[in-house]
Amino acid sequence: MVLTLYKIDASPPVRAVFMTIEALNIPGVDYVNVNLLEREHLKDDFVKINPQHTVPTLKDDDFVLWDSHAIAGYLVAKYGADDSLYPNDPKRRALVDQRLHFDTGILFPSLRGTVEPLFFWGEKSPRPENLEKIEKAYGFTESFLTSPWLVGGEVTLADICCVATISSMNEVLPIDGNKYPNLVGWLERCEKEIFYKKGNESGLLQFRQLLKSKLQ
Numbered sequence: 001m002v003l004t005l006y007k008i009d010a011s012p013p014v015r016a017v018f019m020t021i022e023a024l025n026i027p028g029v030d031y032v033n034v035n036l037l038e039r040e041h042l043k044d045d046f047v048k049i050n051p052q053h054t055v056p057t058l059k060d061d062d063f064v065l066w067d068s069h070a071i072a073g074y075l076v077a078k079y080g081a082d083d084s085l086y087p088n089d090p091k092r093r094a095l096v097d098q099r100l101h102f103d104t105g106i107l108f109p110s111l112r113g114t115v116e117p118l119f120f121w122g123e124k125s126p127r128p129e130n131l132e133k134i135e136k137a138y139g140f141t142e143s144f145l146t147s148p149w150l151v152g153g154e155v156t157l158a159d160i161c162c163v164a165t166i167s168s169m170n171e172v173l174p175i176d177g178n179k180y181p182n183l184v185g186w187l188e189r190c191e192k193e194i195f196y197k198k199g200n201e202s203g204l205l206q207f208r209q210l211l212k213s214k215l216q
């Protein structure tokens with residue numbers, strides 16, 4: 001097998017895949033940098049691989065897949081020693097899927113909508129209406145956190161994918177522990193995990209530095 005991941009470290013969905021790779025201990029992945037700031041994702045070579053020109057994109061020999069959630073589920077199915085990260089039990093699987101779709105539909109768009117004008121359009125501060133969307137997303141996540149992890153008592157892909165986004169949102173709008181104690185507690189639990197330290201920290205630092213360089 002030759003696994004290749006097209007990536008940029010600052011990207012939250014890329015970091016979700018990094019964390020999945022760490023959690024599964026998959027060795028020998030080839031990494032190819034795609035610099036979005038230099039518009040490398042729009043070059044013919046990459047668009048031929050992924051017409052939607054997003055990172056992360058995975059190649060497993062000649063099988064190509066994009067979208068971090070789809071990639072994470074595929075990696076567990078193909079390389080996981082068991083199903084703990086993406087349970088086969090129908091109800092647990094459904095709850096993980098709900099959180100993954102929540103990341104795709106609510107969390108990530110609120111983050112992307114806030115930082116895109118800063119990173120790519122020359123705006124110097126986040127728009128208040130976008131920060132409101134992040135705040136609302138924090139509120140939803142707080143209400144889901146009735147157990148230590150997003151789905152019950154064990155880490156799943158729901159935690160891995162959502163923490164990639166939420167740790168980045170926290171850089172844009174720090175999470176208020178008085179309003180969102182469950183969310184802060186969960187983030188702190190995630191930060192202690194080896195997969196987070198190895199798969200998220202360094203890219204999150206790059207995200208922080210990029211954000212800082214764009215803010216007035």
Ligand SMILES: N[C@@H](CCC(=O)N[C@@H](CS)C(=O)NCC(=O)O)C(=O)O
Binds near residue numbers: 041055
């Ligand atoms: N839902 C996708 C989102 C991927 C995404 O939007 N990635 C951004 C970087 S954070 C990207 O590739 N942007 C370039 C583009 O959309 O052309 C996933 O989870 O992989």
